[in-house]
Amino acid sequence: MHQPEITRRKSRQITVGSVPVGGGAPVSVQSMTSTATENVAATVRQIKGLEALGCEIIRVAVPTRQAAASLGAIKSRIAIPLVADIHFDHRLALAAIEQGVDAVRINPGNMRRQADVKAVVLAARDRGIPIRIGVNSGSIRPRGAAPKTAKPLVELMVEAVLRYCEDFESWGFRDIKLSLKASDVLQTMAAYRAVASACDYPLHLGVTAAGAGEAGIVKSAIGIGSLLAEGIGDTIRVSLTGPPKHEVHVGWQILEALALRRRSPEIISCPTCGRCQIDLPAIVRQVKRRISARNSHLRIAIMGCIVNGPGEAQDADVGLAGGKGSGLIFRRGQRPRRVPANRLVQELIAEIDKLDT
Amino acid sequence: MHQPEITRRKSRQITVGSVPVGGGAPVSVQSMTSTATENVAATVRQIKGLEALGCEIIRVAVPTRQAAASLGAIKSRIAIPLVADIHFDHRLALAAIEQGVDAVRINPGNMRRQADVKAVVLAARDRGIPIRIGVNSGSIRPRGAAPKTAKPLVELMVEAVLRYCEDFESWGFRDIKLSLKASDVLQTMAAYRAVASACDYPLHLGVTAAGAGEAGIVKSAIGIGSLLAEGIGDTIRVSLTGPPKHEVHVGWQILEALALRRRSPEIISCPTCGRCQIDLPAIVRQVKRRISARNSHLRIAIMGCIVNGPGEAQDADVGLAGGKGSGLIFRRGQRPRRVPANRLVQELIAEIDKLDT
Numbered sequence: 001m002h003q004p005e006i007t008r009r010k011s012r013q014i015t016v017g018s019v020p021v022g023g024g025a026p027v028s029v030q031s032m033t034s035t036a037t038e039n040v041a042a043t044v045r046q047i048k049g050l051e052a053l054g055c056e057i058i059r060v061a062v063p064t065r066q067a068a069a070s071l072g073a074i075k076s077r078i079a080i081p082l083v084a085d086i087h088f089d090h091r092l093a094l095a096a097i098e099q100g101v102d103a104v105r106i107n108p109g110n111m112r113r114q115a116d117v118k119a120v121v122l123a124a125r126d127r128g129i130p131i132r133i134g135v136n137s138g139s140i141r142p143r144g145a146a147p148k149t150a151k152p153l154v155e156l157m158v159e160a161v162l163r164y165c166e167d168f169e170s171w172g173f174r175d176i177k178l179s180l181k182a183s184d185v186l187q188t189m190a191a192y193r194a195v196a197s198a199c200d201y202p203l204h205l206g207v208t209a210a211g212a213g214e215a216g217i218v219k220s221a222i223g224i225g226s227l228l229a230e231g232i233g234d235t236i237r238v239s240l241t242g243p244p245k246h247e248v249h250v251g252w253q254i255l256e257a258l259a260l261r262r263r264s265p266e267i268i269s270c271p272t273c274g275r276c277q278i279d280l281p282a283i284v285r286q287v288k289r290r291i292s293a294r295n296s297h298l299r300i301a302i303m304g305c306i307v308n309g310p311g312e313a314q315d316a317d318v319g320l321a322g323g324k325g326s327g328l329i330f331r332r333g334q335r336p337r338r339v340p341a342n343r344l345v346q347e348l349i350a351e352i353d354k355l356d357t
Numbered sequence: 358m359h360q361p362e363i364t365r366r367k368s369r370q371i372t373v374g375s376v377p378v379g380g381g382a383p384v385s386v387q388s389m390t391s392t393a394t395e396n397v398a399a400t401v402r403q404i405k406g407l408e409a410l411g412c413e414i415i416r417v418a419v420p421t422r423q424a425a426a427s428l429g430a431i432k433s434r435i436a437i438p439l440v441a442d443i444h445f446d447h448r449l450a451l452a453a454i455e456q457g458v459d460a461v462r463i464n465p466g467n468m469r470r471q472a473d474v475k476a477v478v479l480a481a482r483d484r485g486i487p488i489r490i491g492v493n494s495g496s497i498r499p500r501g502a503a504p505k506t507a508k509p510l511v512e513l514m515v516e517a518v519l520r521y522c523e524d525f526e527s528w529g530f531r532d533i534k535l536s537l538k539a540s541d542v543l544q545t546m547a548a549y550r551a552v553a554s555a556c557d558y559p560l561h562l563g564v565t566a567a568g569a570g571e572a573g574i575v576k577s578a579i580g581i582g583s584l585l586a587e588g589i590g591d592t593i594r595v596s597l598t599g600p601p602k603h604e605v606h607v608g609w610q611i612l613e614a615l616a617l618r619r620r621s622p623e624i625i626s627c628p629t630c631g632r633c634q635i636d637l638p639a640i641v642r643q644v645k646r647r648i649s650a651r652n653s654h655l656r657i658a659i660m661g662c663i664v665n666g667p668g669e670a671q672d673a674d675v676g677l678a679g680g681k682g683s684g685l686i687f688r689r690g691q692r693p694r695r696v697p698a699n700r701l702v703q704e705l706i707a708e709i710d711k712l713d714t
Contacts, residue, residue: 183625
């Protein structure tokens with residue numbers, strides 16, 4: 001298959017713990033804990049669950065001194081890099097850095113004095129850890145300004161981030177990644193595009209506060225996916241109201257949909273229509289269940305009829321095209337063979353086994 | 358809010374029954390039945406269910422003469438335009454047109470002779486109905502061609518569609534919309550972009566055979582959403598393995614995420630983190646349930662803490678920012694007021710009621 005390729009924006013590379021971000025490194029999947037960070041046991045448990053699902057960098061909120069003091073204990077018990085998320089109080093950032101976190105995320109705009117921001121930057125420089133400058137739509141709007149006279153939000157976000165970068169650079173610090181998340185998809189896309197062309201820092205992508213359920217998945221997939229398809233973005237975090245493991249799943253699905261990463265088989269399956277004479281949804285469910293533990297990169301086509309079925313099945317590694325009471329089974333480079341409907345799943349799995357050894 | 362705007366591609370306008378497509382008309386949401394079209398009662402029941410969910414154009418497969426003969430009865434019992442999907446046998450298309458369908462979808466590449474295609478086009482012209490030329494990745498690959506010498510799939514798809522357009526035009530027919538769906542997201546995007554710049558026919562967008570569950574939603578949202586964000590696309594159909602009502606929901610979510618259409622309140626809600634001291638997911642669920650029947654275009658922010666909460670809540674029409682045991686309630690242009698945690702939902706709904714009358 002001639003896959004159109006994504007030409008990625010050239011960005012500087014930083015490393016978050018053991019994970020390179022930017023400079024052509026694989027786009028990594030992040031999440032954030034929803035536990036109280038002060039509760040080390042609960043936080044470690046949640047992080048380990050997320051690690052198992054493919055979370056590659058984890059961030060925790062650090063709203064209190066006790067949360068900051070818990071970071072060393074958390075870090076010692078997890079395998080993936082730990083990022084401390086700090087707002088308002090720079091002393092919490094200093095304490096987090098002291099505890100050995102792999103990166104901090106701050107929004108310099110909500111710390112009181114520039115000297116406080118500088119103290120955090122110098123501490124990170126001394127420890128050799130990067131900082132994410134993270135500006136969200138909810139943090140940037142000048143309060144009270146009349147909407148008609150205010151600059152567009154996107155412009156304000158980009159200006160703020162670039163100003164903070166200049167400050168950091170003036171302090172001899174370039175170990176930076178940036179995020180400019182808006183709760184609106186088009187604003188998010190516009191903000192990242194503008195900053196992507198204005199600097200070479202690696203970018204952490206996300207649509208902030210995307211909401212719950214499918215609406216949140218759709219917003220995140222469009223916002224993050226469109227930017228990635230343009231080559232913009234070095235690490236991603238999907239923000240969904242609900243358990244963070246869901247964010248990791250959706251993050252991977254975005255990367256797989258664009259062939260930026262692959263870790264599981266891809267199933268191409270049709271929606272079925274009045275032509276379909278096999279129970280395709282049941283076949284898809286059964287095949288999914290039986291291959292769920294596999295890490296191979298196979299493309300598996302499961303198609304209901306002969307209109308597009310044989311074509312998709314031939315383009316895939318293995319495939320199935322339904323007929324009346326039977327179906328055709330395809331494997332890359334082999335002649336298709338007809339199989340009765342009740343044996344389609346097992347024959348398809350047998351073909352997968354031949355390729356995925 | 359300064360919303361970046363989508364500049365839509367200028368396309369010709371056609372009308373499918375009562376629904377304009379292209380030429381600046383609202384992007385419409387389509388689906389396709391999964392029932393046997395020969396079964397009029399089941400098909401009408403499914404279509405009526407989809408109408409109620411916001412499906413604006415419905416397509417049915419017409420694989421048999423009996424299916425074609427059922428179309429008049431189906432059409433007489435539904436309110437939305439009916440499109441007949443026909444492959445291989447042009448006589449089925451002629452019969453469908455005779456039955457009074459509002460449009461037909463064909464892939465001229467799978468009909469035997471050009472004279473057959475011409476007969477369908479002339480019949481549509483006589484009836485004054487449009488034709489969708491729909492070419493899918495699974496239909497276009499020249500069978501048996503060595504992958505290395507074959508042209509890229511996307512190029513083949515675009516060439517084929519433009520060639521069919523020329524044929525139709527030579528027969529005096531321009532009442533056309535086009536689709537070029539691939540099962541791969543990047544191929545889909547490349548194919549639509551190429552055809553969008555090569556002609557002015559309206560475009561029906563979709564990622565074909567996107568699969569089941571969230572992976573299918575993510576593929577569809579990225580493929581369809583990226584194109585729409587670029588201004589490409591006049592009507593959409595999400596193809597998911599599973600009940601077609603799901604396709605209609607996701608289609609609307611894509612249009613709403615890009616502010617191309619609005620029919621329900623938008624909920625901006627954060628993923629919660631170690632800062633959140635209210636049960637935000639429960640509040641979101643309760644608010645969702647209590648506003649589910651509303652058609653207003655309100656933006657409702659439900660945020661866990663003071664980092665980005667007040668900002669998002671002020672940008673929304675109504676909003677809530679959580680604190681410890683209480684929260685702030687916001688309404689456009691009003692001073693925020695503090696409310697105990699157990700009254701947050703009802704106070705938020707009360708504010709919504711004030712705006713949504």
